[in-house]
Amino acid sequence: MRIDLHAHSTASDGTDTPAELVATAAASGLNAVALTDHDTTAGWAEAVDALPAGLRLIRGAEFSCIASDGRGGGVSIHLLGYLFDPDAEVITAEQARLRDERRTRLRAMAERMATDGFPVDPDVLLAGLPPDAPAGRPHLARALVSAGVVSSVAEAFHRFLNTGGPYYIGRADTDVRTVIRMVRAAGGVPVLAHPAADRCGPLVLPDLIAELAAEGLAGVEADHPEHTGDERDGLRDLATALGLLITGSSDYHGANKAVLLGQETTDPEVLERIEELAARSGVPAVTG
Numbered sequence: 001m002r003i004d005l006h007a008h009s010t011a012s013d014g015t016d017t018p019a020e021l022v023a024t025a026a027a028s029g030l031n032a033v034a035l036t037d038h039d040t041t042a043g044w045a046e047a048v049d050a051l052p053a054g055l056r057l058i059r060g061a062e063f064s065c066i067a068s069d070g071r072g073g074g075v076s077i078h079l080l081g082y083l084f085d086p087d088a089e090v091i092t093a094e095q096a097r098l099r100d101e102r103r104t105r106l107r108a109m110a111e112r113m114a115t116d117g118f119p120v121d122p123d124v125l126l127a128g129l130p131p132d133a134p135a136g137r138p139h140l141a142r143a144l145v146s147a148g149v150v151s152s153v154a155e156a157f158h159r160f161l162n163t164g165g166p167y168y169i170g171r172a173d174t175d176v177r178t179v180i181r182m183v184r185a186a187g188g189v190p191v192l193a194h195p196a197a198d199r200c201g202p203l204v205l206p207d208l209i210a211e212l213a214a215e216g217l218a219g220v221e222a223d224h225p226e227h228t229g230d231e232r233d234g235l236r237d238l239a240t241a242l243g244l245l246i247t248g249s250s251d252y253h254g255a256n257k258a259v260l261l262g263q264e265t266t267d268p269e270v271l272e273r274i275e276e277l278a279a280r281s282g283v284p285a286v287t288g
Ligand SMILES: [Zn+2]
Pocket: 062, 078, 193, 194
């Protein structure tokens, strides 16, 4: 059994459509793949419809969160939620709020660029977004590529859009404790994504992981392409000490990153435990 519990489609910032993603998963020899787009479940239905025989789809999402660092600042945290009910009111209300917030932010970045003379039309950009997906910097980056301002999404980020860049505007993310409670209330299983990957900001510290475990966190993603061997070992020891599940996942983004689907995997027993936890929540499972 080969299981990859973290992958992105065009419903967020991946380049494979959900249908292409499940086809790629089957071609990669996976038995199960989780679709975990950023802050949206909009890709689930297409993935289910296109699911190849023999491949299991684990429905999920990756929530963008913050946690107070205790010094007046915030640490950016990604939280994976698996097998939650996407129609639970706690989930739909939060996703509607996030969609609005993301669009407002994207428009503000595009307006700044337009004011400075770049060939970007905020109205056209906003009108071209997928209706149910959160808007983000990759959408603006692709518009800059189309307009010939830059030759790649990476160049757009490097020159204009990276954190601290000239057109970067920060997001107002939800506190991670709130999101853990939300995923649980919707019958799902919360797992901390790539705690040692530092591209999102400061590392997620052991004390914070212990605190989140007490709040209902179920697992930690130890095997991730951006984690070193030492970081993986440290996370495994910490997870074991805290009684948390240990997952491994590729965080596949299609052509947006040089990571292959199935490059990192999760033990079948861990997926079984995740499914048991979701079944025990009392919220009916989403199937079909
Ligand atoms: Zn992430």
